[in-house]
Amino acid sequence: MCPVLGHLDGRFESADAEAEHRIAVLYQEFGGPLLRHVRKSTGNDLQWAEDVVQETIVRAWRNSARLQWEPGLIWAWLLTVARRIVIDGRRRRSVRPHEVEPPEVDMLAVPDGSERALSAIVVADALRSLSDEHREVIEQTYLRDRTISEAAEILGIPPGTVKSRLYYGIRALRELLRDKGVAG
Amino acid sequence: MHDGVAAYVLGVLDDEEHEAFERHLDVCARCQAELVELAGVPDRLDELKREPSASSGDDPPMSMSR
Numbered sequence A: 001m002c003p004v005l006g007h008l009d010g011r012f013e014s015a016d017a018e019a020e021h022r023i024a025v026l027y028q029e030f031g032g033p034l035l036r037h038v039r040k041s042t043g044n045d046l047q048w049a050e051d052v053v054q055e056t057i058v059r060a061w062r063n064s065a066r067l068q069w070e071p072g073l074i075w076a077w078l079l080t081v082a083r084r085i086v087i088d089g090r091r092r093r094s095v096r097p098h099e100v101e102p103p104e105v106d107m108l109a110v111p112d113g114s115e116r117a118l119s120a121i122v123v124a125d126a127l128r129s130l131s132d133e134h135r136e137v138i139e140q141t142y143l144r145d146r147t148i149s150e151a152a153e154i155l156g157i158p159p160g161t162v163k164s165r166l167y168y169g170i171r172a173l174r175e176l177l178r179d180k181g182v183a184g
Numbered sequence B: 001m002h003d004g005v006a007a008y009v010l011g012v013l014d015d016e017e018h019e020a021f022e023r024h025l026d027v028c029a030r031c032q033a034e035l036v037e038l039a040g041v042p043d044r045l046d047e048l049k050r051e052p053s054a055s056s057g058d059d060p061p062m063s064m065s066r
């Protein structure tokens, strides 16, 4: 039985002690894998990654009903929680006195050298083979750290349309990646 | 509502909608299943964002099954 789900009633003198124990158990279960995962998104900034993991664990503890889910779902949820925290942090860090539009980088321009991992090339290929509408919403949201409503404003289409295109686009992308053997 | 799962997994919903979607997720088996299916996609997209040569080889495929 997963220790996260164990009944702890009566074993602790105070609610604080019980909370501390539960958080420690969550760290034991998820701390290591989360840290390895988050480090990749913080540019190997370990301190930042550790803060993100801590906040993720505390949020998990506050939403303990979700810890009753099956492990794959708990993990998927935790990754989403951590991703939001990273994105928020990145947005805060990038706020500068004179906010400038980030330079237009061509996300799909894969250098012909061998610097990029093979899978990055496969992902770029898959993205390229999506319809323009699907590729556009993926680029204008996730790849540029923008929310649905920010992207909607830039694209001049309703947020609901961005959300729906993103759904079909991401599903299509996942199918393509699965066919190429790099689905996560 | 179900189509929010992709935006949710990417973390691009605005705060209010993000919270609303989580409440939906609590009661929707279909979205729970899709969340698991799509959970790896952001990582693949991150490979396009990452600086060349910054890829780390420390992440074996992980299984949560025990």
Ligand SMILES: [Zn+2]
Pocket: B001, B002, B024, B028, B029, B030, B031, B032
């Ligand atoms: Zn649903």
